[in-house]
Amino acid sequence: MRLYQLHSKQTLPISAEKAWDFLSSPKNLSVITPDHMGFNILAGADRPMFPGQIIQYKVSPFPGFTTKWVSEITHVEQGAYFVDEQRFGPYSLWHHKHFINPIPNGVEMEDVIDLKLPFGFLGQMVYPLVRKQLVSIFKYREKKLTELFGKIDGIPNSLILKAI
Secondary structure, X not given: OOOEEEEEEEEEOOOHHHHHHHHOOHHHHHOOOOHHHOOEEEEOOOOOOOOOOEEEEEEEEEOOEEEEEEEEEEEXXXXXXXXXXXXXXXXXEEEEEEEEEEEOOXXXXXXXXXXXXXXXXXXXXOHHHHHHHHHHXXXXXXXXXXXXXXXXXOOOOEEEEEEO
């Protein structure tokens, strides 16, 4: 069994409250997801985030491949972090932790995603394509959040994908 991890950090010159309000709203996922992915929330995003919340999406991670994705919000600490886990979708495992850490002049958003691809050895063979897609998605997200909120000069953002 091969697990992979994506670790992303981005700083924004906004308050932790403003960051939380934006990031904890499932409806804003479509704002920070590339248009070509056809991201569409089907159900479950009509209430403020809470543990046990089920959110259903439709997404096209690769051209010609559309899938439903069902996530459960498993942990929420208001203003600080939340965790979503895929219940049904394209991965064997998707565990995504979102942290909002106050720093001087703003916040540092940190994402840690542990994932596993389906289909054993075949899944490992397509990992380079999946990796490329995930990097592209997070680069788009970084760009979009910078457009919306600005950036803190002198603090680099980081994106690391690795096998664990």
